[in-house]
Amino acid sequence: MVSLAKRLDDIAPFYVMDILSKAKALEASGIDIIHLEVGEPDAADLPEVAKAGSDAILAGKTKYTASTGLFELKQKLSQYYAKYFDTQIKPERIIITPGASSGLMLALSLILDPKDTMLITQPGYPCNQHIIELLGSNHSSMPVDKTNQFTITKSLLQKYWPNNLKGLLIASPSNPTGTVLNNKQLELLSNHALKNDSQLIVDEIYQGLTYNNKNITALSHSDQIIVINSFSKFFSMTGWRIGWIVVPQHMIEAADKLAQNLYLSAPTPAQYAAIRALDDDCIEQFQTRAKAFKARRDYLLPQLRKLGFIIDQPCDGAFYIYADASKFTDNSMEFCKALLDATGVAITPGADFRGHNANQMVRIAYTCDIPRLKQAVKRLENYLLKR
Numbered sequence: 001m002v003s004l005a006k007r008l009d010d011i012a013p014f015y016v017m018d019i020l021s022k023a024k025a026l027e028a029s030g031i032d033i034i035h036l037e038v039g040e041p042d043a044a045d046l047p048e049v050a051k052a053g054s055d056a057i058l059a060g061k062t063k064y065t066a067s068t069g070l071f072e073l074k075q076k077l078s079q080y081y082a083k084y085f086d087t088q089i090k091p092e093r094i095i096i097t098p099g100a101s102s103g104l105m106l107a108l109s110l111i112l113d114p115k116d117t118m119l120i121t122q123p124g125y126p127c128n129q130h131i132i133e134l135l136g137s138n139h140s141s142m143p144v145d146k147t148n149q150f151t152i153t154k155s156l157l158q159k160y161w162p163n164n165l166k167g168l169l170i171a172s173p174s175n176p177t178g179t180v181l182n183n184k185q186l187e188l189l190s191n192h193a194l195k196n197d198s199q200l201i202v203d204e205i206y207q208g209l210t211y212n213n214k215n216i217t218a219l220s221h222s223d224q225i226i227v228i229n230s231f232s233k234f235f236s237m238t239g240w241r242i243g244w245i246v247v248p249q250h251m252i253e254a255a256d257k258l259a260q261n262l263y264l265s266a267p268t269p270a271q272y273a274a275i276r277a278l279d280d281d282c283i284e285q286f287q288t289r290a291k292a293f294k295a296r297r298d299y300l301l302p303q304l305r306k307l308g309f310i311i312d313q314p315c316d317g318a319f320y321i322y323a324d325a326s327k328f329t330d331n332s333m334e335f336c337k338a339l340l341d342a343t344g345v346a347i348t349p350g351a352d353f354r355g356h357n358a359n360q361m362v363r364i365a366y367t368c369d370i371p372r373l374k375q376a377v378k379r380l381e382n383y384l385l386k387r
C-alpha cells in the first residue's frame, strides 16, 4: 500500500464537520436540529441568477472559458468596484476562480516559495494555514483576542512581524470573529507591508455583510494588495463555486499561467450566473438580505451575553459571533457535542480556528431566521440553567 504524503500529517480536519455529521444523523432520526454551525447563508439563489446559470447550460455555454475568466464578468466586477466602492480596478487585474478556496490557493502560490513565512491571524480561517503548509512554506501567527477586540493594532504588528516576512494574510470581515477592519487599519497594514517589502493579502469574502461600517475594500489603499473574494457569502452562491481575486498589474501573467495549471477555468455556467448577480436589481436584493443578517445579529448578540457568553467585540461583519464560553466549559468540543445531543442546537467549537483559549470559545453562525434563533436561545437557556 502506498503511504500518504507526509505533509498531510499537519493538516487537521474540520471539527465542525464532526458536529455537522452528528447533527445530520440526529436529524435523520427525526430530531429537530437548529443549524448554527456551518458558514453558509440560508437564503436560496435569486431566481434570476439561477435562470442565468441554467440558460447558459441550455445554450451550450458549458465549455472552458479563458483561464482567468470571461471578460464580461471581469468588466462587471470592475464596474461593481467603481459603483459600490468608489475604487477603479482594471478588468485585466481580476482573475475569476472556482470560489475563494481556489483564490487562496492561487494567491498564495503566486508569492510563496518553500520555507517562506506568511503571517496569519489566530483565530482565523483554518484553510489558510493548511494551504501555506501544502506549499512547503511556514506560517507565523499573530494572536488577536478580546483584549484587542480581535483586531490588528500597530503594537501587534510590531511585536509579531518576523524578519524577512513574505506576506500577511488577513480576512475582513473575519471568520470566525466577525471583526471588520476600518480604512485607517487597512491603510496601516498596507503601508506596513509596503515598507517591509511584504505582500498584503486581504480576504474580503464577507464584504457586503457589514453592519456598523461603510462597505469598504482594501483595494482603495494600494494597487499592490492582493484581494480574495467570492460569490459564496454576500451573493449566497456557495455551491456555484465561483469567486475572484484582484492582483497587482505585474502578477497578471503569472496568475494566468497558474490558473491554467491549477484549474483551467472556473465553471462556465456559474460565470454567467455571476454576471447576472452583479446587476443592480440583484445587488439591491442582496443588500436587503444583508439587512436581515444585521437584524439577526442585533437580536442574538444581547441574548447570548444575557445567557453568560462573554462577547466583548462588536461582531459587526460576516454572520458569526465568536463567544467566550469559559463560564460553561474548558473543552468547547465536548460542550458543543453535549449541547447538540441535549438541545438539537448545533454550533462550532473554537478549536477549528486555533488561537487564544480556543477550547473555551465557540462560533455561532446566525444563518437562521429570527423565529428560529429565538427557539435556539430558549433551548440554550433551558440547557445552561439545568447545568
Ligand SMILES: Cc1ncc(COP(=O)(O)O)c(C=O)c1O
Pocket: 039, 098, 099, 100, 101, 102, 125, 171, 174, 175, 203, 205, 229, 230, 231, 232, 238, 242, 243
Ligand atoms: C474567510 C474565508 N475565506 C474563504 C472561504 C472559502 O469560500 P468559497 O471557496 O466558498 O468561496 C471561506 C468559507 O467559509 C471563508 O470563511
